[in-house]
Amino acid sequence: MAVALILVLIVVGSVAFHLVSPWWWTPIASNWRYIDDTIIMTFWITGTVFVAVVLFTAYCVYRFRHRDGQQAIYEPENRKLEAWLTAITAIGVAAMLAPGLFVWRQFITVPEEATDIEIVGQQWQWSFRLPGADGRLGASDMRLISADNPLGLNKEDPKSRDDILIEGGELHLPIGKPVKALLRSVDVIHDFYVPELRAKMDLVPGQVSYVWFTPTRTGSFEILCAELCGVGHPQMRGTVVVQEAVDYQAWLQDRIVSSFAHLMPAPRDLVAVPD
Structure with missing residues (x-):
């Protein structure tokens, strides 16, 4: 009983x-x-x-x-x-x-009108890349990562010159516009997760995964890493800021100085050395 x-x-x-x-x-x-x-x-x-x-x-x-006097019936199959x-x-x-x-x-199944953005995870921060005026992301390669090119963009690709780079900051997105987020990892497996967006996906070194969503509410939403990625895993946080279209365009104009072309080191002047 x-x-x-x-x-x-x-x-x-x-x-x-x-x-x-x-x-x-x-x-x-x-x-x-x-x-x-x-x-x-x-x-x-x-x-x-x-x-x-x-x-x-x-x-x-x-x-x-x-119970006393009762015996179970043996029935191995039914x-x-x-x-x-x-x-x-x-x-x-x-x-x-x-x-x-x-x-x-x-x-x-990503909508054809979705805008491509890029989210890069590394121990222990999030970095983002947004298309510039041409609306397209340039090519990238992990083998091109260096101190002055932390996201590994291809300098020979003209589409990459106006890409907006954001390291460890906020990811701004316009409300009501579908977004396809290309996901890359620099070191170990991470997982991009925003609870309010419900969409989440692993970032696996050596491959490009993706997730798409359409923001439907303005506000600031915390980005979490949902995959144990080392001792700094709990502190790997970021922010998605969803804005009205006008506010987003104003923010994007202020980020022109963060384009890849502006961040690339200026070429050194060549000085002729006499024989």
Whole structure:
């Protein structure tokens, strides 16, 4: 009886904790409400299964408890029960996976009008690159990284000259415009995550991953690294600032001095040396 009661209390406590939990999501600020809907659906399915299994276990513990004169019936197989359990499990798993597949298809299908930006992670800061007046990012290569070229831009690519470089600062974005963020890592695996945007993705050394989203609410949102990347991992923070289009354009004009062309060291003058 005590074991059955404990199992029932576990169910009641788990449901109550979920209902009054202080760790609810932050208000969403992007187009990825589909992710919230998928997670909530998964909670309902797994929560229902959890409650049903634990309560059934409590019932069995109480109903088939030891009693003098009673003996358990040996039944190693029950094909009918196994068929029911297999079918119910398959339906439950399919119900959890199917919505996720639809959302994943949307997650990897970038709108044609999305603007490319670049997010670079390194121990332990975030750096950003935005397209300049031409609206396109120039080529980059990790092998080109140096003290005067921290993001490894290709100096021979004319599209890179007006790219806006921001090291360890804020990432400003206009509201209502889809953005495709190209993700690179300089050293180890990082993970770009903004809770309000719901979108997150790993940054893996040697490859370029991406994530896209459309900001739907103005404000400042904290960037977190969601992958353990060393002793400074908890301090690897940044900020996404979502602005109205007019404010964003004004901010972008002030960043012209941060373009790659302005940050490149000026070529040294050549002085003729007489023979």
